[in-house]
Amino acid sequence: MRTGLRLESWAATHAGTVRTSNQDTWLMRPEIGLWAVADGAGGHGGGEIASAAVAAALQGLPAGLSAGELLGRARAALIETNAVLRAEAAGRGPRAMLASTVVMLLVRDGHFACLWAGDSRCYLWRGGALACVTRDHSLVQELVDAGEISPADAEHHPQSNVVTRAVGADDALALDKVTGQVMPGDVFLLMSDGITKALEPAVLAETLAAAEGQALADALIALAMTRGSTDNVTALVVRCR
Numbered sequence: 001m002r003t004g005l006r007l008e009s010w011a012a013t014h015a016g017t018v019r020t021s022n023q024d025t026w027l028m029r030p031e032i033g034l035w036a037v038a039d040g041a042g043g044h045g046g047g048e049i050a051s052a053a054v055a056a057a058l059q060g061l062p063a064g065l066s067a068g069e070l071l072g073r074a075r076a077a078l079i080e081t082n083a084v085l086r087a088e089a090a091g092r093g094p095r096a097m098l099a100s101t102v103v104m105l106l107v108r109d110g111h112f113a114c115l116w117a118g119d120s121r122c123y124l125w126r127g128g129a130l131a132c133v134t135r136d137h138s139l140v141q142e143l144v145d146a147g148e149i150s151p152a153d154a155e156h157h158p159q160s161n162v163v164t165r166a167v168g169a170d171d172a173l174a175l176d177k178v179t180g181q182v183m184p185g186d187v188f189l190l191m192s193d194g195i196t197k198a199l200e201p202a203v204l205a206e207t208l209a210a211a212e213g214q215a216l217a218d219a220l221i222a223l224a225m226t227r228g229s230t231d232n233v234t235a236l237v238v239r240c241r
Contacts, residue, residue, distance in 0.1 A: 005184060006241040007107060009035060012217040013234040016194055017225050023047030024192045024234040025055045025100075032063050032070060036104040037234050039120050039192040041097065041166060050085055050100035050168050057081040058104065067108035074104060075115060075175060078167055085168030099168035103134060103190050105238060112188070113179045117165040121196050123204065124180075125187040130205040133178050133188075137165035161193075187212075188238040191220070194231030198224040212239065 009030055015022040023040035025048075038054040040047025057077040065073060085098040092098075101118025114122050119136040135141065139162040140154040149157060165174055187208065199207075203223070211219045220235040 004110070005107075005182060007033065007238060008213070008241065009236065009238045010214040010217045011234070011236040012214070012221045014221050014225065014232070016229055016232050018230040019232060021048060022232045023051055023100075024194070024232040025051040026190075026234055026236050027055045027058055028236065029059070029061075032061065032065070033067075033107045034058065034061070034070065034074070034104065035188075035190060035236055035238055036102060037120050037190040037192055037236050038100045038102045038167075039118065039194075039232065039234070040100040041163070046089075046096070046098045047100065049088075050098045053081050053085060053098075054078065054100050054102050054167050067106065067111070067113070070108070071106055071113055071115070071177075074106070078102060078104075078115070078117075078175060079173050082167045082170075082173035086171060089168065097168070099166040101163060101166050101192075105188055105190060107182055107188075107238065107240070110182055111179060112182050113177060115175045115177050117167060117173060117175050118163045119193045119196075121189075121191055121193070123189040123191070123201075125189065125205070125208045126183060126185070128209070130201055130208065132201070133180075135176070136163075137176070138163050182240050184240060186240040188240075189220075190236040190238070192232060192234040194229045194233035195220055195224045195235055197231070198227040198229035198233075213237070 038051035040051035103116040103120040122133040
């Protein structure tokens with residue numbers, strides 16, 4: 001990776017306590033420094049199709065690209081996937097939907113970049129402190145920004161599952177980006193909203209302080225299910241040594 005850092009990653013996913021199918025998908029490509037979590041939406045298996053299409057698009061990115069080239073190709077691949085999903089949904093009928101949130105992490109040359117659409121999140125654990133790198137594209141986040149509800153009320157709002165951006169949701173896909181420097185000891189968490197709605201940041205921080213590696217990913221899944229998450233749950237951990 002030409003960073004002087006050793007990057008390790010682990011992931012876990014589960015359908016959850018209620019649903020019989022898992023529409024979440026995760027992707028780990030440590031050989032190019034790319035990781036992602038996608039959370040599908042849509043009935044009759046549509047969510048599974050959408051999240052799998054997102055993962056396949058990122059899996060198809062070639063090795064040997066510079067950081068800038070990889071980021072550009074990833075963005076283009078997601079935009080192309082958006083068009084493919086829109087066309088497939090249109091062929092299924094006027095009310096059909098094939099869509100998926102995505103949060104993608106790229107680590108290269110001592111820096112990171114995060115691309116996302118929707119409410120799957122990326123957190124950064126650094127020096128014993130937890131920070132959310134992403135900002136949800138959701139109805140409740142817009143209500144919080146407008147001062148109509150508090151952040152504490154947002155997680156339990158009856159429309160907390162409504163996202164305002166997703167791959168396949170609109171004709172034009174808008175992806176937000178955050179970049180920053182990577183430090184030794186950093187841990188990134190990519191998670192679907194099944195976990196983040198069940199576990200407040202303080203609980204995430206406590207779990208990070210108590211576990212690492214695959215045990216951390218598994219612990220987040222188990223804890224979210226214990227807390228009664230009714231959604232699919234996925235956790236992907238990237239550690240920078």
